[in-house]
Amino acid sequence: MISCYHLIIQHPTGERPLLEDISVDIARGEFVEIIGPSGAGKSLLCSVFGLRRRVQGAKCIVVGRNIDRLAPSKVTQVRQKIGTHSQRPEFLEERSLLQNLLLPLVARGKTDGALQKVQTLISGTALEVLSEVPIRGLSAGQRTLASIFRALVGQPELVLLDGGLQGLGELEGDAISALRQVSRAGSTVVLAARELSPCADLRTQVIRLDAGRVVSVQRSAEPEPDVTSVSGITEVR
Template sequence: MIQLFHVSKYYDRRPALSNVSLAIEKGEFVVLMGASGAGKSTLLKLLIAAERPDEGQILVQGRNVAKLRPSEIPYLRRRIGIVFQDFRLLPKRTVFENVALPLMVQGAAGGEIRRKVAEALKAVGVDHKREQFPSSLSAGEQQRACIARAIVNGPIILLADEPTGNLDPELTSEIIELFKVINARGTTVMVATHDPQVMAQVNRRIVTLMEGKLVADQRLGS
């Protein structure tokens, strides 16, 4: 599903990632652990072709991400859902409109948009907030709306970059449980975090980065 072969990425000649090799199988739930600056966000950016590796190869579903033409990148991203720490909801659009945005960009028909958005909102438990604006939502509800937006296309991979960084422990637990439900439906999930609570709650596979290097890869209980 995802393969990295000796991947390195440099910023101003300083390595953000250094010689990282990693393989993630279809349907896995992987927690990417590491302190701030460890290279977690850089790795996720490489997977969606927001950045290009300076060395090595990255394959997603057998395709070399680094060699995709610019016109091919949107098709890659349609298969990958992304959740951010800072929500990135458009403040002047309703929850429904925010979640519908990826489908609208693709030119989906109105009926398909209404059906898929309704399914995504119901799946994350905020269907009753569909006509509200982000400012009226709690932090947990905003993150649920972001997850709905990330899964509305039915992605095969879901990437989350510090998705619980702005949440308290109780909300963190709720969001991780939601990721586990999405994973149980067949979606490959990778959550980048520095929060030990996430690691303990997932208890699947923990990949640890330190100063750009992969220092541990542990498969735990399920």
């Protein structure tokens, strides 16, 4: 799903590289946590994995595609297979929570049954009663949860949560339950945060970063996803 070899991102001022000699290997269906202090390079690495940051000459394969050889016209197509949450999520502020959660499916052209998919995803969670509330009316924790759920809508092949479960407070349980569902259904999940999440039962790998370098990689049990629920593996090009 993600293979990165000796990735280097130079500092614009010529100082120590922002990312230095990063090599990671994440298989399809894994639940991986990237852990490190502020400034370790977690968000930058997520931006590379999410195709928000292009690095010339990078030996990096994401969702089965060599991103260095990926034509600009194909970037959007690959991004549609990735659900992302950032630490500062952006929404259509005047639109309802439900409308914002529908956007990923609309962007992928998968509108058939889209409403039911979103309603099923938020059913029984704190967001269910807020579905018609404009996003601008949500609390900080509710916005974070909404952003995480938006990343999970439609069972994307790859889910990237930059910031992990930080800032959720009492809403954390809803996020964990939803992550458990998509992970066990076959999505590859990558959480980047300062500390480990409570998802020990899902975790297959912990990658620790510090000062832009991988300082340790700890692996646990191999994942056993139901891969029939997500689209097939894309040929590496």
